Amino acid sequence: MSYTAEILGVGTELLLGNIANTDAQMISEGLSALGINVYFHTVVGDNPPRLKSAVDIARSRADIIITTGGLGPTCDDLTKQVLAEAFGKKLIFHEPTAERIRSYFKNSIRTNNMTENNLQQAMLPEGCEIFENAWGTAPGCAFESGGKHVLMLPGPPMECRSMFINCAIPYLRRLSSEAIVSRAIRIFGIGESAVEDKLRDMMVSMSNPTLAPYAKEGEVMLRVTAKADNEELAVAMMEPVIARVRDIIGDRIYGIDVDTLENTVFDLLKEQQMTVATAESCTGGLLAKRLTDIPGSSAVFKGSVVAYASEIKNQVLGVPKTILEEHGAVSRPVAIAMAASVRRMMGADLAVAITGVAGPAKDERDNPVGTVFVALSAGGRHWCRALHLGADRSRIRIMSANHALDMIRRYLTGVEILPE
C-alpha cells in the first residue's frame, strides 16, 4: 500500500516569519524518496487548542503525521502533551531518557544548568518508540494509534535532520513490507526541460522503477525510485535504468547520491591529493565560500584572490596591464591570466578564475550583464568557457561558480572540459 503523510510544523516563530520551514522541505524530500505521498504541510503556533485542531484535520487526511518543533524544555513546548492527548496516550516518565539528559548536562560545557524543566523531556507517550537526539536534549518519538502513525521530531534543523535520517526513516521503512529505494542522479550543464525532452519516452513507459526530474538551483536532479520485495531487488531493478540515463545524459552527470557539486569536487581533490586555488571577480568570494563550507576543506583548498576592482587584477594578481587594456577585464585572456597567476601565487595544483558582469549595469566595454569567462589552469594547460547567464545577479554568481566547479570536476575525472 502507499502511505500519505502530513508534516505539521509547530512554532510561533514560523508564523512570525523569523525562520523558513526548512524542516518540512528536508522531510518532504526524504519522504518522496521513500515513496510516501505528502499532500499537505501545516504550520501552527505554540497554542494547544489550535495545535489540537490542526492535528484533527491532519489525522482525517493522512496516514502518517510528522510533527517538528515544540519538544523543548520551556513551558511553550507542548507538542508531546497535545499529540498524546489527541491520540489517547498517557505521558510516562522514562528513566533511561532522564539519565541521558542528566549526563548530557554533566558532560557538556554549558553556561546554563539543568533544570526540572529539562526532565519534562523524559515524559513520553506510553508504548512509543523513542528517537534519541544526537544534537540536543529533546528526544523524539513515534507511536501508532488507530491505524495512524505519529512521529515527533525536534525543530532545530540540525537536530531534526539527524533524527529524521537516523530514526524516522528506519521507522517508516518498517511500515511497508515492500522495500522502496531511491537514488538521486545529479546533473549539471543541461536544463530541466532539455533533460525531460531527452528522457520523456523512457519516463512515460516506466512504472517501476519510476524516473522523475527536479530542478535545483542551476542544476537538475533525477530521482529513480524502485519498489520490490526486498532492498537488494529494488537496487538491482534500478541498475539498467541508471545505465540508460548515463548513456543518454553522458558526462553531464556529476554524481549519484552525492551532496553538491562542491562536495563532489572536494572528494575528487582529496582522493587525488590535489589542491586548488581560485581567483574571483564577479563572484566576489562565493566560490571560495562554497568550497570552505565543507568541513575539512583545508586539505584541498589553498586560498583565493578576490580581485573585484579592476586594478587589483594587475596589482595583486599580476595580470599584465597590456592585456587588461587591450581586452578589458571581462575577457578570455584575462580569465586565463588570472587562473595561471593565482595557481602560481598559491602553489596549487590547479586553479580556476572567474571574471564577468553580474550587474546591475554593463561594464565600460559594453559587455552585457551576464557575460562571464571562467578559466581553468592545470597541468601546464588552460581552458576557458564564455558564458551568457541572463540578467539576475544572484543567478549569474551561482552559475559562474557552478561552471568553475564543473570544469574542475571534468579535469579530475578525465572527461572533456569544454563539451558541445
Added chain:
Amino acid sequence: MSYTAEILGVGTELLLGNIANTDAQMISEGLSALGINVYFHTVVGDNPPRLKSAVDIARSRADIIITTGGLGPTCDDLTKQVLAEAFGKKLIFHEPTAERIRSYFKNSIRTNNMTENNLQQAMLPEGCEIFENAWGTAPGCAFESGGKHVLMLPGPPMECRSMFINCAIPYLRRLSSEAIVSRAIRIFGIGESAVEDKLRDMMVSMSNPTLAPYAKEGEVMLRVTAKADNEELAVAMMEPVIARVRDIIGDRIYGIDVDTLENTVFDLLKEQQMTVATAESCTGGLLAKRLTDIPGSSAVFKGSVVAYASEIKNQVLGVPKTILEEHGAVSRPVAIAMAASVRRMMGADLAVAITGVAGPAKDERDNPVGTVFVALSAGGRHWCRALHLGADRSRIRIMSANHALDMIRRYLTGVEILPE
C-alpha cells in the same frame, strides 16, 4: 478590529521538498508588521480537490486568505479557478491585462513565444482588484466575498515579494481604518535573552505601541508597532519608544528599518567615499561574498585575499614567518598583520581580517573550535577582537563575518570599536 490571516502555499514542488516555503516566511513577517495575526500556514499541491478542501478549512479559521503560487500559464496552474469557484466568483477576461502580457512578450528577449496559455492569465475573478506583476506575466489579484478577503500572489519569490510589498500591503492597510505602523530596530552584539532582560519592564508595561524582540541569525531585531487614527500619529507615538530603546541598548543598534549589517556598512562606505578590503582565513570568502551580494558594491569593495592555507598568510599576504611561528596562525598579531597587509596590497582605506578555527578539529596549537580573531586596520591604527563562538562551523563563520562588519560600522560612525 484585529484580522487573522492564513497563508496558503500552492505547489507540488513544495510538497516534494524541492524548495522551502520562503514566500510564507516573507509574507508572515510583513503581516506581523501590519498587526495581522497569522495562526496557520498550509501547503497544498497543484490538485483542485485538495486545494478546495484547504480553502474551505482556511476560510473557516481566518479572515484573510493569501495564496502563493499556481498563477502560471501551464495547465497545472489552477489557483485562480479553484479560489474563484470556492467563493462564487466568475473568471472574466480582462483586456488591459492581456495587452500587458502581449507587450511583455514583445519587449523582452525570450526564446519562448507567447502561447494562448499565457492569455489565460488575463482571466480574473469578477470585481477583483488586479495586482500587476513587476517581474513576470502572471498578475495577482484580491477580492472580498462574504466578509473574507482573498489575495492571490505568484509563487516565484522575487515576483511574490515585489507584489506583496507593492500591492498586497496597500490593500491590507485599507482594510483597517486604523493606521498600523511598525519599525524594525536592528541590533548586533547582544543576545536575544539579554535584550529581553534589559527591556522586559518596558515591554510588559506597553500595549500601544508594542515592542517585541526576534532572534535573527546572529543578531536581534526589535519590532515596534503602533496603532493610531492615522499614520503620522502612529509614527509619532513610536518616537519616544525608539529613543528609550536607544538609551538602553546604545550603540549595539546598527540601524532602523535597514536591510542587513552588510548593507549598512555599504551605505556608510558609499556616503563617506571610503573603500574596504578583506583578508579571510576561516570565513573562506564569506565576508567578501556578502559584501558583493549587494549590487553596486564595486564602488566600495576592492577585493579580498582568502588565505586559507597557513603558508598563504606569509606567501601572499606577507605576514612575517616569525610572527606566524611565534604566535600561530590563529592569533591577535597575525589578524592585525593580515588586515594591515591587505589594506596596503589593495590600496583600500580600511581593511578587516579574520583568522580562526571553524572546525571540525582544533588547530595545531590546541586552540579550540570557535576561537577567532577579527582585526580592523584603518587610519594608521588597528583594533582586534578575540572571540569564542561555540562549536557550530556555519555559525562560527557567520558570526565572524558579522563581527568584522560591526567593527567597520563602528569605525565609520565614530563609536567605540571594542565595546565592553
